[in-house]
Amino acid sequence: xxxxxxxxxxxxxxxxxxxxxxxxxxxxxxxxxxxxxxxxxxxxxxxxxxxxxxxxxxxxxxxxxxxxxxxxxxxxxxxxxxxxxxxxxxxxxxxxxxxxxxxxxxxxxxxxxxxxxxxxxxxxxxxxxxxxxxxxxxxxxxxxxxxxxxxxxxxxxxxxxxxxxxxxxxxxxxxxxxxxxxxxxxxxxxxxxxxxxx
Numbered sequence: 001x002x003x004x005x006x007x008x009x010x011x012x013x014x015x016x017x018x019x020x021x022x023x024x025x026x027x028x029x030x031x032x033x034x035x036x037x038x039x040x041x042x043x044x045x046x047x048x049x050x051x052x053x054x055x056x057x058x059x060x061x062x063x064x065x066x067x068x069x070x071x072x073x074x075x076x077x078x079x080x081x082x083x084x085x086x087x088x089x090x091x092x093x094x095x096x097x098x099x100x101x102x103x104x105x106x107x108x109x110x111x112x113x114x115x116x117x118x119x120x121x122x123x124x125x126x127x128x129x130x131x132x133x134x135x136x137x138x139x140x141x142x143x144x145x146x147x148x149x150x151x152x153x154x155x156x157x158x159x160x161x162x163x164x165x166x167x168x169x170x171x172x173x174x175x176x177x178x179x180x181x182x183x184x185x186x187x188x189x190x191x192x193x194x195x196x197x198x
Contacts, residue, residue: 085142
Protein backbone atom coordinates (compact mmCIF):
# COMPACT_ATOMS: atom_id res chain seq x y z
CA UNK A 1 0.00 0.00 0.00
CA UNK A 2 1.16 3.52 -0.79
CA UNK A 3 3.40 4.93 1.91
CA UNK A 4 2.82 1.83 4.03
CA UNK A 5 -0.44 3.27 5.35
CA UNK A 6 -2.47 0.63 7.13
CA UNK A 7 -5.93 0.18 5.65
CA UNK A 8 -8.53 0.87 8.33
CA UNK A 9 -12.05 -0.58 8.41
CA UNK A 10 -14.57 1.82 6.90
CA UNK A 11 -16.43 2.33 10.18
CA UNK A 12 -13.21 3.27 11.99
CA UNK A 13 -12.18 5.64 9.22
CA UNK A 14 -15.61 7.30 9.28
CA UNK A 15 -15.35 7.93 13.02
CA UNK A 16 -11.89 9.44 12.59
CA UNK A 17 -13.24 11.76 9.90
CA UNK A 18 -16.17 12.77 12.11
CA UNK A 19 -13.85 13.35 15.07
CA UNK A 20 -11.72 15.65 12.93
CA UNK A 21 -14.76 17.41 11.49
CA UNK A 22 -16.28 18.09 14.91
CA UNK A 23 -12.99 19.59 16.07
CA UNK A 24 -12.64 21.86 13.04
CA UNK A 25 -16.32 22.90 12.93
CA UNK A 26 -16.19 23.72 16.65
CA UNK A 27 -13.07 25.80 16.16
CA UNK A 28 -13.99 27.63 12.94
CA UNK A 29 -17.77 27.47 12.58
CA UNK A 30 -19.55 26.08 9.55
CA UNK A 31 -18.86 28.76 6.94
CA UNK A 32 -15.17 29.17 7.79
CA UNK A 33 -14.47 25.43 7.73
CA UNK A 34 -13.14 23.88 4.53
CA UNK A 35 -12.97 20.25 3.49
CA UNK A 36 -9.21 20.83 3.09
CA UNK A 37 -8.93 21.74 6.77
CA UNK A 38 -10.93 18.70 7.86
CA UNK A 39 -8.89 16.36 5.64
CA UNK A 40 -5.70 17.82 7.11
CA UNK A 41 -7.01 17.39 10.67
CA UNK A 42 -7.93 13.76 9.90
CA UNK A 43 -4.55 13.19 8.18
CA UNK A 44 -6.22 11.92 5.02
CA UNK A 45 -6.51 13.16 1.45
CA UNK A 46 -9.37 15.42 0.44
CA UNK A 47 -10.49 12.96 -2.29
CA UNK A 48 -10.84 10.27 0.40
CA UNK A 49 -12.93 12.62 2.54
CA UNK A 50 -15.20 13.32 -0.44
CA UNK A 51 -15.43 9.58 -1.11
CA UNK A 52 -16.99 9.08 2.33
CA UNK A 53 -18.90 12.36 2.55
CA UNK A 54 -19.85 13.94 -0.75
CA UNK A 55 -20.04 17.52 0.53
CA UNK A 56 -19.41 19.70 3.54
CA UNK A 57 -23.17 19.78 4.19
CA UNK A 58 -23.32 15.98 4.21
CA UNK A 59 -20.34 15.77 6.57
CA UNK A 60 -21.80 18.38 8.91
CA UNK A 61 -25.15 16.56 8.95
CA UNK A 62 -23.32 13.35 9.91
CA UNK A 63 -21.58 15.22 12.74
CA UNK A 64 -24.90 16.52 14.07
CA UNK A 65 -26.47 13.07 13.86
CA UNK A 66 -23.63 11.40 15.75
CA UNK A 67 -23.16 14.08 18.40
CA UNK A 68 -26.91 14.42 18.90
CA UNK A 69 -27.19 10.66 19.45
CA UNK A 70 -24.30 10.72 21.91
CA UNK A 71 -25.96 13.57 23.77
CA UNK A 72 -29.30 11.72 24.05
CA UNK A 73 -27.48 8.52 25.09
CA UNK A 74 -25.71 10.41 27.88
CA UNK A 75 -29.11 10.98 29.49
CA UNK A 76 -29.98 7.27 29.61
CA UNK A 77 -28.88 6.84 33.28
CA UNK A 78 -31.69 9.22 34.27
CA UNK A 79 -34.17 6.56 33.23
CA UNK A 80 -33.00 4.13 35.92
CA UNK A 81 -36.22 2.78 37.48
CA UNK A 82 -34.42 2.35 40.81
CA UNK A 83 -34.26 6.14 41.14
CA UNK A 84 -37.15 8.20 42.41
CA UNK A 85 -38.63 10.61 39.83
CA UNK A 86 -36.94 13.52 41.55
CA UNK A 87 -33.61 11.69 41.53
CA UNK A 88 -34.15 11.01 37.83
CA UNK A 89 -34.53 14.75 37.18
CA UNK A 90 -31.36 15.41 39.17
CA UNK A 91 -29.51 12.70 37.25
CA UNK A 92 -30.74 14.08 33.93
CA UNK A 93 -29.45 17.55 34.82
CA UNK A 94 -26.07 16.25 35.94
CA UNK A 95 -25.74 13.96 32.91
CA UNK A 96 -26.62 16.82 30.56
CA UNK A 97 -24.13 19.22 32.11
CA UNK A 98 -21.37 16.62 32.41
CA UNK A 99 -21.79 15.74 28.74
CA UNK A 100 -21.23 19.39 27.84
CA UNK A 101 -18.26 19.68 30.19
CA UNK A 102 -16.63 16.52 28.81
CA UNK A 103 -17.56 17.14 25.15
CA UNK A 104 -17.22 20.87 24.69
CA UNK A 105 -16.53 20.63 20.96
CA UNK A 106 -19.63 18.50 20.46
CA UNK A 107 -21.69 21.08 22.32
CA UNK A 108 -20.28 23.93 20.26
CA UNK A 109 -21.17 22.12 17.04
CA UNK A 110 -24.69 21.25 18.26
CA UNK A 111 -25.57 24.46 20.07
CA UNK A 112 -23.52 27.24 18.54
CA UNK A 113 -22.80 26.13 14.98
CA UNK A 114 -25.75 23.96 13.99
CA UNK A 115 -28.43 26.20 15.49
CA UNK A 116 -27.20 29.04 13.26
CA UNK A 117 -27.60 26.96 10.09
CA UNK A 118 -31.21 26.85 8.86
CA UNK A 119 -30.49 23.78 6.71
CA UNK A 120 -29.71 21.73 9.82
CA UNK A 121 -32.28 23.16 12.22
CA UNK A 122 -34.61 20.16 11.96
CA UNK A 123 -31.83 17.74 12.92
CA UNK A 124 -30.96 19.77 16.01
CA UNK A 125 -34.63 20.18 16.90
CA UNK A 126 -35.12 16.41 16.75
CA UNK A 127 -32.55 15.87 19.52
CA UNK A 128 -34.03 18.74 21.49
CA UNK A 129 -37.55 17.34 21.15
CA UNK A 130 -36.41 13.99 22.56
CA UNK A 131 -34.88 15.81 25.51
CA UNK A 132 -38.02 17.93 26.05
CA UNK A 133 -40.21 14.82 26.05
CA UNK A 134 -37.96 13.07 28.58
CA UNK A 135 -37.76 16.06 30.92
CA UNK A 136 -41.52 16.73 30.73
CA UNK A 137 -42.25 13.14 31.79
CA UNK A 138 -39.75 13.33 34.63
CA UNK A 139 -41.14 16.64 35.88
CA UNK A 140 -44.70 15.32 35.78
CA UNK A 141 -43.89 12.08 37.57
CA UNK A 142 -41.86 13.85 40.25
CA UNK A 143 -44.48 16.47 41.12
CA UNK A 144 -46.94 15.63 43.86
CA UNK A 145 -50.34 17.29 43.57
CA UNK A 146 -49.55 19.59 40.62
CA UNK A 147 -51.75 22.60 39.98
CA UNK A 148 -54.62 21.77 37.60
CA UNK A 149 -53.66 22.46 34.00
CA UNK A 150 -49.90 22.43 34.67
CA UNK A 151 -48.19 22.27 31.28
CA UNK A 152 -45.14 20.10 31.87
CA UNK A 153 -44.16 20.27 28.19
CA UNK A 154 -43.79 24.05 28.32
CA UNK A 155 -42.03 23.81 31.66
CA UNK A 156 -39.58 21.35 30.09
CA UNK A 157 -39.00 23.75 27.18
CA UNK A 158 -38.26 26.57 29.65
CA UNK A 159 -35.96 24.43 31.78
CA UNK A 160 -34.07 23.13 28.75
CA UNK A 161 -33.74 26.64 27.34
CA UNK A 162 -32.22 27.74 30.65
CA UNK A 163 -30.12 24.57 30.70
CA UNK A 164 -28.74 25.25 27.23
CA UNK A 165 -27.78 28.80 28.20
CA UNK A 166 -26.08 27.57 31.37
CA UNK A 167 -24.42 24.68 29.53
CA UNK A 168 -22.98 27.16 27.07
CA UNK A 169 -21.30 28.88 30.03
CA UNK A 170 -19.88 25.50 31.07
CA UNK A 171 -18.50 25.01 27.57
CA UNK A 172 -16.86 28.41 27.89
CA UNK A 173 -15.37 27.54 31.28
CA UNK A 174 -17.43 30.21 33.10
CA UNK A 175 -19.24 27.94 35.58
CA UNK A 176 -18.67 24.51 37.16
CA UNK A 177 -21.01 21.56 36.64
CA UNK A 178 -22.05 21.21 40.30
CA UNK A 179 -22.85 24.90 40.61
CA UNK A 180 -24.80 24.86 37.35
CA UNK A 181 -26.73 21.72 38.34
CA UNK A 182 -27.80 23.25 41.66
CA UNK A 183 -28.91 26.42 39.92
CA UNK A 184 -31.05 24.51 37.39
CA UNK A 185 -32.46 22.15 39.99
CA UNK A 186 -33.63 25.07 42.11
CA UNK A 187 -35.15 26.65 39.01
CA UNK A 188 -37.01 23.43 38.17
CA UNK A 189 -38.58 22.92 41.58
CA UNK A 190 -39.43 26.56 42.16
CA UNK A 191 -41.28 26.56 38.87
CA UNK A 192 -43.45 23.62 39.85
CA UNK A 193 -46.71 24.74 41.43
CA UNK A 194 -44.96 27.40 43.43
CA UNK A 195 -43.01 24.74 45.32
CA UNK A 196 -39.78 26.08 46.76
CA UNK A 197 -36.73 24.14 47.76
CA UNK A 198 -35.81 24.64 51.41
